[in-house]
Amino acid sequence: MNIVDRFINYTKINTTTSRENGAAGIMPSSLGQMQLAKILAAELTQLGLHDIILRDSAILTATLPSNSLRAIPTVAFFGHLDTSAEQNNDTHAQIVHYTGGDIVLNPTLNIILKQAEFPELSQYQNQDIIVTDGTSLLGADDKAAIAAIMHALTILIDNPDIEHGDVKVAFLPDEEQGLRGAKAFDVDSFGADFGYTLDCCGIGEFVDENWNAGDVVITFIGQSAHPMSAKGKLKNSLLMAHKFIAMLPPGEAPEYTDGREGYYWVKDLNGNSAKTVLKMDVRDFTQQGYQQRMKYLATLATNCQALWGDAAVTITLADRYQNVANSLQGDASFPIEIAKQAYARNHIKMKTTPMRGGYDGAVLSQKGLPCPNIFTGAHNFHSIYEYLPVPSLQAASNVVVDVIRITAEQYGK
Incomplete structure (x- = not known):
């Protein structure tokens, strides 16, 4: 399955977070999150990952075992299952080849993604872009992350010559209402040395600072x-x-x-x-x-x-x-350096962005797992105008692979 088909399949599952259930302490707050977690667990099983655990909370973890005789630090990647409560309609994703100007999302309802309102669209001329029909979110926040991580795993499995240590993945519920999944996550038993979330932002953006x-x-x-x-x-x-x-x-x-x-x-x-x-x-x-x-x-x-x-x-x-920067100082700053090199290998200029919000990595870092944030490539989160350029999604997955590769090259013993 290619990365685009994988992403679109995930968008078909409505995982809108429920603020009412969340306030009542229910996790996952919506049934769709568990549905998606079960699908991911089956896919991870098919890929041959080990230690696949799906909890009643919909927290899903798995391990791709090391293929090296050397001791290599264990790196983890995180995505969240839920989408924002701003819109709760089912997603009808569509792919358009963008040649410039506006994108008509829904001619019947006259819903238009206007370049004048979103000038960054001009960066993506002559690219395929995934959008909605204007009646829902796209859900790239954070299903683009899930697709990028899963695709990276397939690359590693299909290319056993890429040396790597243990690679951990985790998909967490209810990020969109107070980072609830990350707060419930057991960092100690997970066994990773450092990690990255993939959440938010256009190609090249990198978050190592937040509120x-x-x-x-x-x-x-x-x-x-x-x-x-x-x-x-x-x-x-x-x-x-x-x-x-x-x-x-x-x-x-x-x-x-x-x-x-x-x-x-x-x-x-x-x-x-x-x-x-x-x-x-x-x-x-x-x-x-x-x-x-x-x-x-x-x-x-x-x-x-x-x-x-x-x-x-x-x-x-x-x-x-807390601000994730508090947990990425001194000896704990090496995940930033690895990411810089991974971006450079993919000819991506890193744009360090102070996130005016929270993300799962802030909580995970506070618990002792240094965890900055890699881009997914998407724009306009929490909006019916959310869109995802296909080359940016592919680039996010490529960065994940190179983070793993560089970890082995430079930190293996």
Whole structure:
């Protein structure tokens, strides 16, 4: 099976993550994720991999045994099974040969992928591009990764002259809602020395830096009263919450920031005059900046409580994940160097990208498995305009193979 057919077959399985089931602690949150995991387990079996384990959580792991007499570090590759909840329709992927201009995804519904809105399309003239019919996501986030990893395994099996150590693969559920699969993943028993996720980004992009991320819940307790006799009695918790939001630093919100600029994100506000709950995300690339932001919110809550009375404001601060850069320093930086060489061997210019988000590798790295991120080649994740140039998908798989090859060449003993 070629890499394109493999990818399109995976897109036919609806693996939309379910936020409701996820909130209830169910993993995988959707049946399609387990369906895809079972198909992958069967394919891994057919390829002859060892130690294939499919868990009730849909976490799937397997090992391609070493073909070398030398001791070679064990490298792992990760993809996630779920697709984002922004769209939950079935995917109808199609291949178009792109010659420039706009791409009509759906003439009946007049859905058009416009070059004026997505100018990076011009990089892919005279290439085959995989798109949808405009009614769903493509699911290249992250089925392109799965296809690239599986194709790389077939190359290694079909070319036994490529020396390699043990190669581990893992496919994880529910990345799209808080990296739940990675958080449940047992790094110690997996037995890899280092790894890579394949998740996001056009050809050449490489992630070795992402957010330090935190969750914040602030509860405002007011005092309800009938409006006919509310004077001096009513304490409106909704207004407390709005005043709190108004005291956040101006301009430090997602819609005003880019690059390495951190932010406070007001995500959810729910309540009435008696009780209101505000949920926020805090993001910063530096550990110091992240800690300062969390401290600022704690101090603001304390000051507001002093102003509005005891028990008027309570705040809960929680860490979600750390910047992967914290785990790729010094002796742990070698996965970056291997990736640089693998990109160069494929004549791909590496574009190091600070990811303004989280990915499974951040959690895996925090657990002790250094894990930067390789491109899949896709664009416009979480959108009906998601697209995947075929040469970029092939390039991602080629990089995986060369990472394995370079690991053996330079680190085998």
